[in-house]
Amino acid sequence: MNDVGHAPLPGDVLLHQYLQPNNITMYRLAKAMNLPQITVSGIIRGKRRITTSLAYHLAYVLGTSPEYWLELQMNYDIEHFDRFDASGLTVLIGSAASSAGHSGK
Template identity: 45%
Template sequence: MSTQTIPEPHPGEILLEEFIRPAEITPYRVAKDSGISQPTMNQIVNGKRPISTETALRLATYFGTSRELWMNLQMHYDLRIAERDLLPRIQEEVKPLQLGAA
C-alpha cells in the first residue's frame, strides 16, 4: 500500500480552476478589475503567494463570494502544509499537559 498523499491544492489553483477558467477570463483581467497587482495575481495562481485578507476581500467582491471562502481556503492549505512539514517534530518536542499528574 502506498503512503504517498495527494498534494494539497494551493488556493491559487482553486481560484484558477474553479473561478477564472470557468468564467473564461484571465488572471490579468481579474487583477485589473479587482485592483490586485498583476505580479501578485500571477504569484497566487502559480501557488507562490498566499491569499491575504485584502486579496480575500477583493476576490469576494469581484466573484460575489464570501470573504470567508478565500480565507478558509488559505487557512486549510496552511494547516495541511504545517501538519505535513512540522507536526511530527512538534509531537516529539511538546510534552502534553496531564492534569492531575504529580
C-alpha cells in the same frame, strides 16, 4: 487540482473554478481588483498566500465571501505544514494530542 479529500491550493481553485470557466484572464482579474497582475499570478502559482485583504478583493469581484478564500488558505496551510517541531515545548493545558487541534477557547 489536488486529489479529492485533500486541501487544494487556493490558486488552483481560483484558476479552475473561477477564471477558466468564466474566460477571465489573470490580467482582467488583477485589473478588476486594482492590483498588480503579479499578485494574481503569485496566488495561482502558490507563491503568494491569500491574506485578509486579498480575500476581500477576491470575494468582491468574484461574488464569493472573504471567509471562503481564507478558509481555503487555512485548510491548505494546515494540511501542508510539516515543519512543526515540538521538541523543547512543554504542554501547559491538556495533552499534546488534544492541544494540536485546540481552538483557543
